[in-house]
Amino acid sequence: MVMTDPIADMLIRIKNAQAVKHKTVDIPYSKFKYQIANILLKEGFIEKIERKFRKEKKILRIFLKYKDNEPMIQGTKRISKPSRRVYLPYKKIKPPKGGYGIAIISTSQGLMTAKEARKRKLGGEVICEVW
Numbered sequence: 001m002v003m004t005d006p007i008a009d010m011l012i013r014i015k016n017a018q019a020v021k022h023k024t025v026d027i028p029y030s031k032f033k034y035q036i037a038n039i040l041l042k043e044g045f046i047e048k049i050e051r052k053f054r055k056e057k058k059i060l061r062i063f064l065k066y067k068d069n070e071p072m073i074q075g076t077k078r079i080s081k082p083s084r085r086v087y088l089p090y091k092k093i094k095p096p097k098g099g100y101g102i103a104i105i106s107t108s109q110g111l112m113t114a115k116e117a118r119k120r121k122l123g124g125e126v127i128c129e130v131w
Contacts, residue, residue, distance in 0.1 A: 004082055006030065011076040011128060014046075018064055018071035029058035035111045036104060036127070037062055043102050043113065045072045045130060079103070079126040089123040101131025
């Protein structure tokens with residue numbers, strides 16, 4: 001089976017792991033996913049990240065975070081899909097869920113949150129929303 005959307009797969013794996021209260025989740029490694037995980041770490045949605053190398057496979061291990069036994073990540077939404085890319089100029093970037101979540105945007109200066117992109121006056125491809 002060929003993976004058509006590895007980012008959506010990553011978000012779903014995290015969501016499913018938190019639904020059953022796992023401490024960690026393993027995801028096939030890529031630089032892009034590692035950057036997304038770093039943003040989630042910086043914003044306080046996850047505990048920590050580790051890169052593991054098993055034989056030929058690289059794995060990204062994400063340590064999930066809970067507060068009062070509730071998962072920190074309540075929901076995720078893939079905005080830009082392989083079949084339909086979504087680009088926004090910086091003036092149209094709005095915080096998701098009335099400011100309670102983050103949007104991850106791929107700009108010419110790398111991946112960043114919507115808040116950061118707006119501050120730097122950078123538009124780009126809206127990858128996903130996390131709340």
